[in-house]
Amino acid sequence: xxxxxxxxxxxxxxxxxxxxxxxxxxxxxxxxxxxxxxxxxxxxxxxxxxxxxxxxxxxxxxxxxxxxxxxxxxxxxxxxxxxxxxxxxxxxxxxxxxxxxxxxxxxxxxxxxxxxxxxxxxxxxxxxxxxxxxxxxxxxxxxxxxxxxxxxxxxxxxxxxxxxxxxxxxxxxxxxxxxxxxxxxxxxxxxxxxxxxxxxxxxxxxxxxxxxxxxxxxxxxxxxxxxxxxxxxxxxxxxxxxxxxxxxxxxxxxxxxxxxxxxxxxxxxxxxxxxxxxxxxxxxxxxxxxxxxxxxxxxxxxxxxxxxxxxxxxxxxxxxxxxxxxxxxxxxxxxxx
Amino acid sequence: xxxxxxxxxxxxxxxxxxxxxxxxxxxxxxxxxxxxxxxxxxxxxxxxxxxxxxxxxxxxxxxxxxxxxxxxxxxxxxxxxxxxxxxxxxxxxxxxxxxxxxxxxxxxxxxxxxxxxxxxxxxxxxxxxxxxxxxxxxxxxxxxxxxxxxxxxxxxxxxxxxxxxxxxxxxxxxxxxxxxxxxxxxxxxxxxxxxxxxxxxxxxxxxxxxxxxxxxxxxxxxxxxxxxxxxxxxxxxxxxxxxxxxxxxxxxxxxxxxxxxxxxxxxxxxxxxxxxxxxxxxxxxxxxxxxxxxxxxxxxxxxxxxxxxxxxxxxxxxxxxxxxxxxxxxxxxxxxx
Ligand SMILES: CC(C)[C@H](C(=O)O)[C@@H](O)C(=O)O
Ligand SMILES: CC(C)[C@H](C(=O)O)[C@@H](O)C(=O)O
Numbered sequence: 045x046x047x048x049x050x051x052x053x054x055x056x057x058x059x060x061x062x063x064x065x066x067x068x069x070x071x072x073x074x075x076x077x078x079x080x081x082x083x084x085x086x087x088x089x090x091x092x093x094x095x096x097x098x099x100x101x102x103x104x105x106x107x108x109x110x111x112x113x114x115x116x117x118x119x120x121x122x123x124x125x126x127x128x129x130x131x132x133x134x135x136x137x138x139x140x141x142x143x144x145x146x147x148x149x150x151x152x153x154x155x156x157x158x159x160x161x162x163x164x165x166x167x168x169x170x171x172x173x174x175x176x177x178x179x180x181x182x183x184x185x186x187x188x189x190x191x192x193x194x195x196x197x198x199x200x201x202x203x204x205x206x207x208x209x210x211x212x213x214x215x216x217x218x219x220x221x222x223x224x225x226x227x228x229x230x231x232x233x234x235x236x237x238x239x240x241x242x243x244x245x246x247x248x249x250x251x252x253x254x255x256x257x258x259x260x261x262x263x264x265x266x267x268x269x270x271x272x273x274x275x276x277x278x279x280x281x282x283x284x285x286x287x288x289x290x291x292x293x294x295x296x297x298x299x300x301x302x303x304x305x306x307x308x309x310x311x312x313x314x315x316x317x318x319x320x321x322x323x324x325x326x327x328x329x330x331x332x333x334x335x336x337x338x339x340x341x342x343x344x345x346x347x348x349x350x351x352x353x354x355x356x357x358x359x360x361x362x363x364x365x366x367x368x369x370x371x372x373x374x375x376x377x378x379x380x381x
Numbered sequence: 382x383x384x385x386x387x388x389x390x391x392x393x394x395x396x397x398x399x400x401x402x403x404x405x406x407x408x409x410x411x412x413x414x415x416x417x418x419x420x421x422x423x424x425x426x427x428x429x430x431x432x433x434x435x436x437x438x439x440x441x442x443x444x445x446x447x448x449x450x451x452x453x454x455x456x457x458x459x460x461x462x463x464x465x466x467x468x469x470x471x472x473x474x475x476x477x478x479x480x481x482x483x484x485x486x487x488x489x490x491x492x493x494x495x496x497x498x499x500x501x502x503x504x505x506x507x508x509x510x511x512x513x514x515x516x517x518x519x520x521x522x523x524x525x526x527x528x529x530x531x532x533x534x535x536x537x538x539x540x541x542x543x544x545x546x547x548x549x550x551x552x553x554x555x556x557x558x559x560x561x562x563x564x565x566x567x568x569x570x571x572x573x574x575x576x577x578x579x580x581x582x583x584x585x586x587x588x589x590x591x592x593x594x595x596x597x598x599x600x601x602x603x604x605x606x607x608x609x610x611x612x613x614x615x616x617x618x619x620x621x622x623x624x625x626x627x628x629x630x631x632x633x634x635x636x637x638x639x640x641x642x643x644x645x646x647x648x649x650x651x652x653x654x655x656x657x658x659x660x661x662x663x664x665x666x667x668x669x670x671x672x673x674x675x676x677x678x679x680x681x682x683x684x685x686x687x688x689x690x691x692x693x694x695x696x697x698x699x700x701x702x703x704x705x706x707x708x709x710x711x712x713x714x715x716x717x718x
Contacts, residue, residue: 128558154597155492155493155596156492171556171559171560172559176560176561176562176563177562178562181529182528182529182530182566183526183527183528183529184526184527184528184562184563184565184566185524185525185526185527185563186524186525186527186560186563187522187523187524187525188508188522188523188524188525189520189521189522190520190522190523191519191520191521192518192519192520193519219508219610219613221465222508222509222610223508223513223523224513225513225514225521225523226513226521226522226523228521229519229521251613251614252613252614252616252617252618253617255614255615255618255621256617256618256620256621256625256626257621258618258621259492259596259618259621259622260491260621260625273556273559276556276588276589277588277589277592277614278592279589280589280590280592280593281589281592281593281595281596281618283593284592284593284594284595284596284597285596288593288597289593
């Protein structure tokens with residue numbers, strides 16, 4: 045009998061350290077015999093008129109066709125007349141939910157133990173509408189947009205995620221005591237969806253209080269769902285609890301079942317090409333992609349190998365206090381498979 | 382020679398535990414011979430048409446006349462047709478800056494040592510404009526307003542505070558990579574003011590990154606200045622680093638030199654009247670009021686007595702793991718004066 049056809053996935057290695065950490069993923073996937081074939085795309089060096097950005101039309105088509113992809117850091121080129129690469133991807137692919145699992149890495153000590161939560165961020169509207177204008181000189185406005193459709197969609201994703209991942213509680217984060225209509229609509233949608241999931245506990249937490257609770261005792265939270273800007277803030281706060289963006293995975297969910305996993309840290313041009321970068325965030329993001337593809341065995345095996353390598357402590361990159369190269373760290377992970 | 386005329390200050394004991402913790406302040410001030418006479422005002426039990434809120438016109442006049450006041454927690458009565466008490470005070474008294482010193486209390490252990498920073502929050506506009514509307518069914522908007530006038534005013538306050546309090550750095554917190562016009566205007570104003578204070582280092586930090594840095598290493602920050610909502614979020618986050626809102630002071634600065642210090646924690650109706658409340662936040666807020674009045678000796682002496690009592694650990698209220706009553710804790714502070 046012949047082997048099943050491989051799954052084709054888009055890979056954006058990205059800029060700076062991107063190609064090195066993408067290479068790490070490719071090697072770990074190969075060692076774990078993940079049945080994935082990568083379709084690689086790079087950011088172009090000029091604006092593609094069809095996307096109004098440095099992202100090529102072909103690369104977006106690749107994600108649309110494959111429905112699954114992995115993205116390294118992209119440095120948006122400085123200059124006017126084009127959109128940020130991250131925002132373009134979110135808009136063009138309608139990536140409506142940003143999911144960030146955040147957990148303490150065994151053996152890597154921070155001020156917090158046993159962090160284990162998931163932030164789910166609405167990724168298309170809110171304060172990111174891009175609608176701003178000057179009313180009169182010295183007075184500017186920006187519009188925050190909340191829609192029933194986008195709120196229901198992300199709430200539905202959050203509850204479905206909780207249910208299918210053995211989670212018990214969803215907390216909707218808001219500031220509806222001040223923004224009664226916008227955040228109020230967001231909450232209303234969360235409540236509607238909550239009713240369909242009686243087995244999941246639902247609660248509402250004001251964002252300022254949420255941040256205080258998170259730094260005092262992150263174990264109070266399980267799955268958090270929230271509008272765009274709050275998600276931006278809280279997901280980074282949570283990453284900080286366990287060591288930063290170099291260690292935390294992220295996955296964007298789009299309509300028609302698209303999943304684009306990404307490392308949300310920067311492209312670190314200062315260490316690019318020096319075999320010093322930590323590939324953990326991109327590797328763990330790739331693991332979320334495998335889970336999305338329901339390749340649970342491969343996902344577990346690779347995640348365990350990454351966490352065991354870090355826990356063992358013998359091979360760690362410089363950002364974690366070690367002196368391993370990217371390639372030695374990667375080899376160590378492959379050895380743990 | 383006769384004693385100098387006492388300073389008259391407005392006191393809002395507030396609701397719930399408010400009267401008990403206000404009593405604590407009165408006793409400590411008396412023991413320290415602070416030359417202040419209190420003019421007490423309570424929240425009314427019906428809406429005052431002149432303020433459209435449960436705050437009486439007389440109480441606001443009292444603050445305007447005295448220019449200095451202290452406020453306990455106020456529970457906004459539930460129901461429609463009136464404004465939140467806190468927001469009414471900010472609006473009516475034009476309390477444009479909310480200043481929250483946040484420092485580790487010696488002897489009271491949290492995950493963080495040596496936190497010592499000041500958040501300064503624009504308190505009148507931004508996301509708190511109250512301007513929201515439904516565009517069509519299922520689509521709502523809220524307006525964030527940033528003005529040159531309010532941004533310059535709070536930036537000026539922040540740099541002046543830094544200079545007069547021996548601080549070295551001011552960080553402006555923003556999301557101007559997304560809200561280029563609104564947060565961009567805020568930053569532009571901060572930069573203008575920064576130029577007048579060459580002795581103070583000025584930097585700009587994106588809010589998501591700021592939150593990650595704060596939970597990883599709060600010692601990276603000194604004075605932080607920011608628009609309204611970011612200040613709401615970050616000041617609570619910072620309070621969480623050192624133990625919560627029960628321990629952190631707050632002072633609101635208004636035009637014409639008004640200073641209204643306040644405990645920002647809740648009114649804790651469950652323990653009200655039971656002599657269990659922790660008066661620390663209100664006491665330390667009262668200390669910020671003394672500094673505003675340039676009564677530096679009294680301020681130092683009282684602050685030292687509070688911190689020494691907590692550090693000693695013999696008399697602590699239940700929220701800090703002790704079993705002291707409010708009155709015993711207060712007596713212990715008076716004993717340390
Ligand atoms: C780079 C920036 C536009 C982006 C955002 O604000 O969403 C980033 O912070 C993120 O979280 O992906
Ligand atoms: C109670 C609420 C309206 C208030 C605010 O959002 O400003 C509170 O969180 C604060 O920080 O004083």
